[in-house]
Amino acid sequence: MKLVLALALLTPLWAEPAARLEAQRAAKDFPLTLDLKAWRTARPVAAAVDPFGKPAGPGGQFEIRTLWTPQYLYFLFSCPYDSLYLKPNPVTKTETNKLWEWDVAEVFVGGDPANIYHYRELQVSPQGEWVDLDIDRKNPKPEGGWKWDSGFESAANIDASKKIWYGAMKIPFAAIHGQAAQPGQEFPINIYRLTGAPPNRKSTMWTPVHQRSHHTPEQFGRMVLGR
Numbered sequence: 001m002k003l004v005l006a007l008a009l010l011t012p013l014w015a016e017p018a019a020r021l022e023a024q025r026a027a028k029d030f031p032l033t034l035d036l037k038a039w040r041t042a043r044p045v046a047a048a049v050d051p052f053g054k055p056a057g058p059g060g061q062f063e064i065r066t067l068w069t070p071q072y073l074y075f076l077f078s079c080p081y082d083s084l085y086l087k088p089n090p091v092t093k094t095e096t097n098k099l100w101e102w103d104v105a106e107v108f109v110g111g112d113p114a115n116i117y118h119y120r121e122l123q124v125s126p127q128g129e130w131v132d133l134d135i136d137r138k139n140p141k142p143e144g145g146w147k148w149d150s151g152f153e154s155a156a157n158i159d160a161s162k163k164i165w166y167g168a169m170k171i172p173f174a175a176i177h178g179q180a181a182q183p184g185q186e187f188p189i190n191i192y193r194l195t196g197a198p199p200n201r202k203s204t205m206w207t208p209v210h211q212r213s214h215h216t217p218e219q220f221g222r223m224v225l226g227r
Contacts, residue, residue: 019207019221021045021189023066023073032074032153032170039065039076045206047191053208058082060204062105062193068225070173070180077105077167077193079126084158084165085197090127097146099123099131103195105167108135108214109223110188111177116217119188120150120176126165128156132175137215150175183227188220 024042042065048056058080065076087102100106103126110119117137124130134141134148141148153170173181191206192214209216 021064021066021191021206021221021223022226023068023223024226025183026067026069026074029069029072030074032155032168034076034155034157034166034168036076039067042067042074042076044078047193047204047206049205049208051203051205051209051212051214053210056202056204060193060195060202062204064191064206066223068173068181070182073109073169073171073173073176073181075107075167075169075171075191077124079105079165079167079193081126081163081165081195083196084126085195086127087125087129090125090129092128092130095131095146096125096129097131099125099129100194102129103165104193106192106194106214107169107171108190108192108217108220109171109176110217110220113186113188113222116188116220119217119220120171121145122150122152122154122169122171124154124156124167124169126156126158126167128154130154135215137217181225183225185225187223188217189223190214190220 044063048061059082062079067074085103104123106123108121121133132150134145156167158165193204195202207221209219
């Protein structure tokens with residue numbers, strides 16, 4: 001009884017079961033697109049909290065749609081905005097290191113639930129810039145892992161009339177865990193959006209991490225591949 005009580009006292013008050021995101025299976029692989037018609041089978045999921053679980057408020061909330069096939073994992077982000085903080089002179093043919101200093105949508109996804117400290121970080125900006133990183137919190141990669149190449153595809157578009165920007169990703173499962181995916185598999189994941197210029201930068205996410213850093217794999221949720 002004393003041991004149980006001691007463990008309870010050591011458990012953070014914010015500890016809770018991992019959030020779950022179900023990725024719907026697509027009938028077949030498809031070219032990456034921002035056309036919502038191609039994503040109609042994907043249920044929109046809200047990402048609307050700050051790092052500590054408080055409502056993000058206007059200008060930070062966004063929606064996520066997720067599809068998968070045995071070969072690829074797909075994401076579509078719908079991001080309403082009040083204003084955009086964009087990198088001057090964008091480059092989209094090669095990756096942009098430190099893209100996270102500007103407005104972006106991010107996916108952090110691990111390939112091995114037994115090793116949550118090794119995961120991939122993939123980003124897309126409203127202007128279509130991108131970066132992918134191989135993150136290992138226990139054995140950091142040279143130069144932060146940004147020279148790793150996942151082979152993922154990205155696309156983006158700004159609808160200024162509606163004040164929404166859209167971003168999309170097509171990620172090879174081979175880059176996440178080295179093989180084709182199967183229904184029912186689960187992967188550690190969190191999904192983020194960064195908006196605004198310093199010192200008023202805002203971080204919004206799918207599930208809270210209870211720290212300022214996005215790199216908190218202990219608090220990632222779980223993505224399950226639907227049948």
